[in-house]
Amino acid sequence: MALKDLVLAQEVAMIRKLKSGEYRLYSRKVDPKTHKRRNLGTFKSREAAEKHEREVQYFKHH
Numbered sequence: 001m002a003l004k005d006l007v008l009a010q011e012v013a014m015i016r017k018l019k020s021g022e023y024r025l026y027s028r029k030v031d032p033k034t035h036k037r038r039n040l041g042t043f044k045s046r047e048a049a050e051k052h053e054r055e056v057q058y059f060k061h062h
Helices: 003-012 046-061
Strands: 014-017 023-030 037-043
Touching: 014 046, 023 046, 037 046
Parallel strands: none
Antiparallel strands: 014 023, 023 037
16 A cells, blocks of 8 residues: 555544544544644444544535
């Protein structure tokens, strides 16, 4: 996988695993004031976080 592909894959969904074992979904864009990503929710499974990411993207474009 090329570096460009890795960068694009990371921008698609910012899901990180927490120490507690849960997954947190972050916004794609960084807030210009705080230079951090917005927390879009914490989920028990990665699948649930990915599902919510799809729901967020649907809502943004409809």
